[in-house]
Structures are given as C-alpha cells and as structure tokens.
Amino acid sequence: MPAVFAANVAGKVLGKLGSAAFQEICLVWGVQDEFHKLKQVLMAIKAVLVDAEEQQMRNQELTLWLEKFKDACYQVEDLLDEFEIEALRRQVLELGNTGRKVRNLFSTSNPLAFRFRMGRKVRKTNEMLDDIAASKSKFRLHETHEVKSVLHRERETYSFVKASNVIGRDEDKENIIKFLMNTTDGEDIPVLPIVGIGGIGKTALAQLVFHDERVQMHFDLNIWVCVTEDFDVKQLMIKIIKSATGMKCKDMNKEELHKVLLNCLNGNRCLIVLDDVWNEDNKKWIELKDLLASGDEGSKIIVTTRSSNVAIITGSAPQYDLKNLSYGNSLSLFLKLAFRNGEEKQYKNLVRIGEEIVPKCKGVALALKTLGQTAFKLPNSLGHLHTLMVTSEERKASSESLIPTCISKSKHLRVLDFVESSFEQLPNNIRYLKHLRYLSIAGNENIKKIPNFIWNLQSLQALNLGLCKGIEELPKDISLVSLPQGLKHLTSLETLAIASCEKLDLCMGPEVEGMEDALPAWFQHLVSLERLVIRDCPKLPSLPEGMQHLTALKQLEIIECPALSQRCMEGTGED
Known part of the structure; x- marks a missing residue:
C-alpha cells in the first residue's frame, strides 16, 4: 500500500509546513516562497493518491511512481528537520552566550553558508517534486481528498503456487x-x-x-x-x-x-x-x-x-x-525463505535472531514470508531510514561491522536502539547523527566509556544507559554525584528520569548556591518537559522554584523520596 504510506508522510509534512513555528523559520531564512511552492505541489500529488492506490495493481509503472513519491516525501521531511535543528542550534547559542564551551561546540557553523546550502537543497527538492507531479498526468489519475486503507481492494490472486x-x-x-x-x-x-x-x-x-x-x-x-x-x-x-x-x-x-x-x-x-x-x-x-x-x-x-x-x-x-502455523512450521518457513539450502548452518547467530522473531509473527504465514524474504538483507538505500533497532542476539559480530555500516548510510536517523548489545564502545560515526532524538544502549554490560561526542547530538531528547553496569567513564560534565550544567540548554527535553541517586548533589553553580540537595532552579527552563520521574533520592527535600513554568508537564512521579513525598502529599503537604 505505498499510496497509504505516502499519504501519511505527505500529511505529516504538510502539517509541519503549515505550523506557525515553521512559518517563522521560513521568514528567518527567506525561503517562504520556495516552501509555498513545495506545499502546493505536495497537495496536488496527494489529491490523486486514492485513485493511484486503486489502479496500481494493474500498472507496475504506477507502483514505481508511488514509491518514488513516498521517497520524496521522506526527503522533504528530512529537509524540514534540518531547518528545525538549525533553529534549535540558534536558540541554544542564545541561551549559552556566557558559556565558552557551548560557543565552541557550534563555532564551525556559518549562517550564510547554511542559508546558501539549504536554499540549494530546497530548489532541488522542488525540481524533484515537479518532475513527479508532471509524470502523474500520463496515468490519468482523478482527484479525491480522502485516503483510506485498502488492504483487500483490487488484490488479485491466481491458482499457481510453489x-x-x-x-x-x-x-x-x-x-x-x-x-x-x-x-x-x-x-x-x-x-x-x-x-x-x-x-x-x-x-x-x-x-x-x-x-x-x-x-x-x-x-x-x-x-x-x-x-x-x-x-x-x-x-x-x-x-x-x-x-x-x-x-x-x-x-x-x-x-x-x-x-x-x-x-x-x-x-x-x-x-x-x-x-x-x-x-x-x-x-x-x-x-x-x-x-x-x-x-x-x-x-x-x-x-x-x-x-x-x-x-x-x-x-x-x-x-x-484455518489455524495459525505451529512454532516449528513457522520457523521452518522463515528459515527456508531467509537462507539458501543449508546456508543457515553457517550463520548460527542469525538463526538465533530468527528464533526470536518467529514467535512475534504468531503463526501468520504472510508475516513470516515478508520478514523471511527481507527479517537479514541490508537495503541498498538507507538515506531516509529513521529508526534502527539492533536485537540482543546480534552480539559482537554485528556491532563491529553491520551497525557502523548502517549508521554511515543512515544520516537521518531519529531512533537508535542497541538494547542488550555487547559491543565495547559506541560506533564513532554516531557523532554525525544530528537528527537523532533517542539513543539507548540499555543492558550493555561490556561498554566502559560514553564518549564526549554525545554533546554533538543537539537533537537528542533521551539517552538510556540503564543497567550498563560496566561504565567507568561518562562524558565531561556528567557524573553518580551531579547533573551536567548543559542540561539547562535541552529545551526540547520531554522526559527526565532521576533514579537511585543516593549521592546526588544538585548544587550546580551560582544559580543554586546555598540550596543544599535540592533540584536546581534552572529546571524551569525545560519548557518542553512532559514527564518528570524522581525516584530513590532520599535527601531531596523540595521541588525547585518556578515549577509553574513547566507548562508542558503532564506526569510527575515521586517514588521512594520520603522528604519530598511528604511535602507533596495531597491535602497536607506544603507543596
């Protein structure tokens, strides 16, 4: 259903283009005319997607056209993301004018160079969409403005089977x-x-x-x-x-x-x-x-x-x-499609991954076939991949070869999940993932050091180091006794969890001088924070001043913090 996916991505992009925040970005960089044109072309193509979905089963060329448009939509989304990242960078610069470290971090970026480079990208993207829009005329597609899922419509079967x-x-x-x-x-x-x-x-x-x-x-x-x-x-x-x-x-x-x-x-x-x-x-x-x-x-x-x-x-x-396939039959079907005859004996680690994947298919043959024919082959084009998850069974062989290769081809990653992996150091090319929002290496007991390039990931919203028991060295300004000063600049941070911090000293500089063992006042700057979890901090006596400024906060959890819990007790506590 490429048309349905394309319509979803196009809708997301159009929503972002119409937002007040993005309109302001367009004005700052002087690209409002280019993006207005891009928006009009996207809307024109999106209007014929329903008809395209219904006709594509009878026209292979139309299916390829839909795939081309879907890829273009992802490219546009990544382009918009770059403008938002630059806007965030400028915001951090303004907040951090007194911090030389923050200035040095972004000193290589030149606003004029950025405007020139991105202006050229916008023009190329418009040219690409113009070509796609022009080629739609030969399919004689009719306009409609509601895209529905058509899972079974126009599905044509025939009697042959292998x-x-x-x-x-x-x-x-x-x-x-x-x-x-x-x-x-x-x-x-x-x-x-x-x-x-x-x-x-x-x-x-x-x-x-x-x-x-x-x-x-x-x-x-x-x-x-x-x-x-x-x-x-x-x-x-x-x-x-x-x-x-x-x-x-x-x-x-x-x-x-x-x-x-x-x-x-x-x-x-x-x-x-x-x-x-x-x-x-x-x-x-x-x-x-x-x-x-x-x-x-x-x-x-x-x-x-x-x-x-x-x-x-x-x-x-x-x-x-008709019942679901048994586990044994499911595994046999999966391995038959994933490997050539006897090849699975050479890749025992990949077979283990298959054994982990197969139960999740719940005996549905189509799911097993789809994953088997594709869940061990690395696609040639990963340019617009947004999520990369590496399962626990891939272990050291994958982390040393496959993962860095994937990352080098996937510069627009938003989510990178290495849960329970076993590599000893983070792949160095993670430092270039400026779109990355979520990074997890939870459960890795072999990694000993978190490199300083973590601070280069300016879009990062969540870093999960849970159960990384072997860590001996954290990035500069992070330690099991204080939070980093730079945390105040993460104005896009949505979730913050503080757990099992018996020695945590939150007196971090002149802003909170004289306040012993309390959350710092700069918490009020985390205006995007939606969830705050404070767990097992027995010495923490109170919430910081200015909590009322956290207008996005939806969930506050206070667990195993006796002094703070007493202050926040409903009806009787001071807070």
Whole structure:
C-alpha cells in the first residue's frame, strides 16, 4: 500500500509546513516562497493518491511512481528537520552566550553558508517534486481528498503456487481433498468456506488443493476466480467463463452470459474456487450459486474468506477454520525463505535472531514470508531510514561491522536502539547523527566509556544507559554525584528520569548556591518537559522554584523520596 504510506508522510509534512513555528523559520531564512511552492505541489500529488492506490495493481509503472513519491516525501521531511535543528542550534547559542564551551561546540557553523546550502537543497527538492507531479498526468489519475486503507481492494490472486514454499498445511490439504472427493446427493452444490485472518494462508491452501493430482483427475473442469470486495454477479460470470474457456465476453449482457455459462458447466463435474470473498449480501450470493448449480453431480465450491458472516451465508458445509502455523512450521518457513539450502548452518547467530522473531509473527504465514524474504538483507538505500533497532542476539559480530555500516548510510536517523548489545564502545560515526532524538544502549554490560561526542547530538531528547553496569567513564560534565550544567540548554527535553541517586548533589553553580540537595532552579527552563520521574533520592527535600513554568508537564512521579513525598502529599503537604 505505498499510496497509504505516502499519504501519511505527505500529511505529516504538510502539517509541519503549515505550523506557525515553521512559518517563522521560513521568514528567518527567506525561503517562504520556495516552501509555498513545495506545499502546493505536495497537495496536488496527494489529491490523486486514492485513485493511484486503486489502479496500481494493474500498472507496475504506477507502483514505481508511488514509491518514488513516498521517497520524496521522506526527503522533504528530512529537509524540514534540518531547518528545525538549525533553529534549535540558534536558540541554544542564545541561551549559552556566557558559556565558552557551548560557543565552541557550534563555532564551525556559518549562517550564510547554511542559508546558501539549504536554499540549494530546497530548489532541488522542488525540481524533484515537479518532475513527479508532471509524470502523474500520463496515468490519468482523478482527484479525491480522502485516503483510506485498502488492504483487500483490487488484490488479485491466481491458482499457481510453489508447493515447496507452503509449509505446515499437509493435514489441512488432506481434510479438504477428502471433502471434495465425497459424493453427495441433493440439488444444491456443496460449498466449503475456508475461514481465517488475513495472511494466514487461506489462498495458499486453496492453491495446493486446486493443483493436487487427485483433484485434477476427479473434476472435469477446474475454475479459479479471485472475487475481492466488489461482488458484482455479472463480472463474476465473465471471470468464471474466462477461467473455464479463455473466452472474453465483456460486451455480453446477463442473458447472453447465462447461456454461455450453462454451456460451460453443463455435463461437467466442476470445482470452483472463489477466493477472497467479502460479500455479506445473501441475495447476491443466492443469485450466483443458482447460476453455478448447473454443473454435474459431484461439483463443489470452495470459498476463502476472512469473515465468519460470509461463511454462514455461503457455506452448506461447516466452515473450515484455518489455524495459525505451529512454532516449528513457522520457523521452518522463515528459515527456508531467509537462507539458501543449508546456508543457515553457517550463520548460527542469525538463526538465533530468527528464533526470536518467529514467535512475534504468531503463526501468520504472510508475516513470516515478508520478514523471511527481507527479517537479514541490508537495503541498498538507507538515506531516509529513521529508526534502527539492533536485537540482543546480534552480539559482537554485528556491532563491529553491520551497525557502523548502517549508521554511515543512515544520516537521518531519529531512533537508535542497541538494547542488550555487547559491543565495547559506541560506533564513532554516531557523532554525525544530528537528527537523532533517542539513543539507548540499555543492558550493555561490556561498554566502559560514553564518549564526549554525545554533546554533538543537539537533537537528542533521551539517552538510556540503564543497567550498563560496566561504565567507568561518562562524558565531561556528567557524573553518580551531579547533573551536567548543559542540561539547562535541552529545551526540547520531554522526559527526565532521576533514579537511585543516593549521592546526588544538585548544587550546580551560582544559580543554586546555598540550596543544599535540592533540584536546581534552572529546571524551569525545560519548557518542553512532559514527564518528570524522581525516584530513590532520599535527601531531596523540595521541588525547585518556578515549577509553574513547566507548562508542558503532564506526569510527575515521586517514588521512594520520603522528604519530598511528604511535602507533596495531597491535602497536607506544603507543596
């Protein structure tokens, strides 16, 4: 669904472009005209995304166009982010004019050079979007302004399946073939609904059955029809005739279609598979079923559907509920798609990662296939990757090679999560991730030093060092006895947790001189702070002056701080 993703990113970008804060940024840098043009082009393309989503299944070139637009939207988002980062840098400079360290940190940045460089980027981005907008005309797309998820619309299946890629469905296959082989008396054609959630493997099971030699020999005519959302009886008649005979009859009316259909089915024992049925209109179903009843005795219908209501309407036999794959079958399918034959024996650490991933797929075949074909291959283009999470099982081999490579290709990362990794030092190229908001190395017991380049990450909002028991050296100005002076400049900080700090001395300079063991007054400058957690600080007697300035604060937790808790007790405490 590239159009849905593209629409989401485009909507986010348009929202940012329309914000008052960004309008001010545009005025400061003199790029309001360029961004106004960019906004107009984005809106024009976004307006045709619904139609593009519906047509892309029939047009591979349109799918590529959608992917190109989605990538462009990410590029625009990263461009806007650079302007916001520069605005934040200027704000920090203004706050830190008295601190030489802060001035030195940003002294290499030249406002004129930034304006020139970013102006050129904006122009190139506009040119790229103009090209995308111009090429949309050849697809003859219609405008609409509401993008909806269309998970099943226009999904087209066919009967072919590579049997070796279907794992864990042998018993289900035999049960359904047994139903097909049973002879039944009666006027109605027997219908078996196969029911299960999306991606569980209903279509794959029906395909296996459809091509089984016993089934092929038992039936005179095997017909496969992909139904999807639009249950139009006339269109289904056309599809059935085409599947049975190859005959195209789009120009025929219903009467003519009926005669052709009778000729196709009459005297033949037929198997008809109606794949992906969504219709819950009983009248439409009865009309189609009556048309299909002209097949010879022993004819059968299989319906695949996600809906139990559909199964109740269509089924003459009890519905066949398709269960999730077992863990063993799930792992076999995942490894088969992730590795070539026998290759998994060479990569035991990657197999362990697979063993960790597979349970999260909950036995859904489509999820396993998607991850298996892609959850160990590094994409060629990571330029607009925003989140990189490294699991605990990747260990030292990955941290020494794969992770630095990913980071070097992903300069716009917002989230970097190394939870429970085992490397001994942070990759050096993290210092260049100026977009980074969240960095976690929680649970790493091998790392001994947090480098000073952490201060270069000017967009950083959260640094998680929890359970890093081996740390011996923290960056300058950070220590288990004081908080850094530079914390006052993190005006975008949203969450701050202070825990298990029995020796914490918060008397940090002239601003709080004479206040023993208290939160410093500069806390009032953290105007973006949404959550403050103070835990296990027994000597902390009070909250700082100016707490009323923290207008964004939504959650305050005070845990195991007896003196402070008493002051903040509702109804009786001084605060």
